[in-house]
Amino acid sequence: MDKICQSCGMPLQDDKYLSSNADGSVNTTYCFYCYKGGEFIDGCTTLEQKMEDCIAIATQSGVPKKRAEDMAKSILPNLKRWQ
Numbered sequence: 029m030d031k032i033c034q035s036c037g038m039p040l041q042d043d044k045y046l047s048s049n050a051d052g053s054v055n056t057t058y059c060f061y062c063y064k065g066g067e068f069i070d071g072c073t074t075l076e077q078k079m080e081d082c083i084a085i086a087t088q089s090g091v092p093k094k095r096a097e098d099m100a101k102s103i104l105p106n107l108k109r110w111q
Contacts (some may be wrong), residue, residue, distance in 0.1 A: 033059035033109035035068065036082055037099075057108065059076075075110045 031040045038059045040046060047055040050066025051062060070078070079100040086096035104110060 031056070032059040032103075033057075033060060033062055035059070035062035035110075036078065038062075047069075062109075075104060078110075079104050 032038060033040055034057050037067075038045065038061065039055070040059060042075075043054075044045045044059045045059045045061075047060045047063035047076060048065055049055045054066075055063060055066075057063075063073075070081075082104065083093070083096045086099065087093050091099075
């Protein structure tokens with residue numbers, strides 16, 4: 029399995045999607061949509077809110093809503109950020 033963001037589940041197949049730590053170094057755990065400068069961009073969002081956001085993004089990209097919901101429910105709760 030490819031490495032994925034441990035907040036949203038986005039594949040991190042390319043280094044251009046990696047985030048940064050507070051010291052400017054590369055963070056390989058989270059994508060740049062979720063984490064920047066050592067902090068989560070969406071602050072204190074809940075797992076439920078993150079799932080809703082991910083479902084909305086996926087459906088806007090053409091993924092059927094039921095499939096997007098199933099993916100979010102099966103992947104996100106198991107990621108590092110939500111443990």
